[in-house]
Amino acid sequence: MIAVNDLRKTYDTGTITVEALRGISFNIDQGEFVAIMGASGSGKSTLMNLLGLLDVPTAGSYILNHKEVSALEEKDYARIRNQEIGFVFQTFNLLPHLTALHNVELPMMYAGIKLSARRARATMLLERVGLIDRMHHYPNELSGGQNQRVAIARAIANNPAIILADEPTGALDSITSLEVMSVFQQLNRDGATIIIVTHEESIARHAGRILRLSDGLLIADDKVEPPIDAGETLNCLRKGAISI
Numbered sequence: 001m002i003a004v005n006d007l008r009k010t011y012d013t014g015t016i017t018v019e020a021l022r023g024i025s026f027n028i029d030q031g032e033f034v035a036i037m038g039a040s041g042s043g044k045s046t047l048m049n050l051l052g053l054l055d056v057p058t059a060g061s062y063i064l065n066h067k068e069v070s071a072l073e074e075k076d077y078a079r080i081r082n083q084e085i086g087f088v089f090q091t092f093n094l095l096p097h098l099t100a101l102h103n104v105e106l107p108m109m110y111a112g113i114k115l116s117a118r119r120a121r122a123t124m125l126l127e128r129v130g131l132i133d134r135m136h137h138y139p140n141e142l143s144g145g146q147n148q149r150v151a152i153a154r155a156i157a158n159n160p161a162i163i164l165a166d167e168p169t170g171a172l173d174s175i176t177s178l179e180v181m182s183v184f185q186q187l188n189r190d191g192a193t194i195i196i197v198t199h200e201e202s203i204a205r206h207a208g209r210i211l212r213l214s215d216g217l218l219i220a221d222d223k224v225e226p227p228i229d230a231g232e233t234l235n236c237l238r239k240g241a242i243s244i
């Protein structure tokens with residue numbers, strides 16, 4: 001699904017140049033759940049921006065769904081971003097003047113889906129992330145974890161092949177983080193390919209594989225066996241069997 005070969009990104013600000021990625025290669029298969037880890041400044045967000053077509057590499061190859069991305073035209077980028085990739089951000093990036101329902105409908109509106117169909121799908125997606133009773137609430141009426149679940153519902157609105165999440169639990173407490181990881185794990189079990197960036201090993205261990213970056217290079221590619229089940233952890237917490 002994703003094949004990255006000798007990917008490089010250099011930022012040139014005029015006064016300084018930063019080699020944020022210095023030649024990275026890996027493949028990700030359909031249905032994988034991958035965590036990207038690394039210290040601050042190691043190039044995680046740069047890599048996610050390239051994978052998500054939010055930025056272009058300086059050199060190297062990126063094949064997404066059998067297509068070489070550098071061969072695409074600008075107009076293809078927007079369509080792929082809207083229909084093939086779902087984004088989740090640390091700060092949710094929901095539109096404050098729209099309800100949860102309307103935030104989830106938005107990408108479907110841009111994809112040209114008519115109102116009745118997108119309303120039905122947005123409602124179904126909010127039910128799936130456990131927020132059916134909050135669908136008419138605005139972001140400032142929801143908790144961080146609830147907003148992130150709205151953002152996940154929005155990310156999967158157009159049924160993307162890939163979900164990219166840059167520090168999706170970075171602004172959340174540990175229980176809420178588990179709730180969000182549980183949603184990602186359910187989506188992954190239903191077939192979604194998911195790539196998340198995280199600082200925290202305990203979050204990364206919910207994925208099946210951890211890619212580790214250091215100073216713009218890939219230094220490790222570890223299988224997680226078995227991944228932690230976030231739903232099970234939440235159940236144990238509720239029963240008081242463990243505490244965190």
Ligand SMILES: Nc1ncnc2c1ncn2[C@@H]1O[C@H](COP(=O)(O)OP(=O)(O)O)[C@@H](O)[C@H]1O
Pocket residue numbers: 011012013018019020038039040041042043044045046047
């Ligand atoms: N737009 C930019 N312009 C210049 N340098 C940048 C830009 N974005 C990131 N960098 C630099 O590239 C390096 C990697 O940054 P980033 O990918 O954001 O790392 P991470 O997400 O792992 O913290 C850092 O040295 C950072 O300062």
Ligand SMILES: [Mg+2]
Pocket residue numbers: 044045046
């Ligand atoms: Mg970052």
